[in-house]
Amino acid sequence: MATEVRVKKGEAIDRALRRLKKKLDKEGTLKDLRNRRHYEKPSEVKRKKRNKRR
Numbered sequence: 100m101a102t103e104v105r106v107k108k109g110e111a112i113d114r115a116l117r118r119l120k121k122k123l124d125k126e127g128t129l130k131d132l133r134n135r136r137h138y139e140k141p142s143e144v145k146r147k148k149r150n151k152r153r
Contacts, residue, residue, distance in 0.1 A: 102128060 104119040106112065123129050139147075 102126060 102119070102122055104115055104122060106115045
């Protein structure tokens, strides 16, 4: 599922990029990518979840 932002006529690229970044943050796409950069063993994932709850 690709995230898509269409540039409106006369819209600056900076604004379109900002909208894209907001959309990615809302979906959690970037956060998910950062978490998957390195493999984590299932036990490490469980430990992180457990510590996060505290």
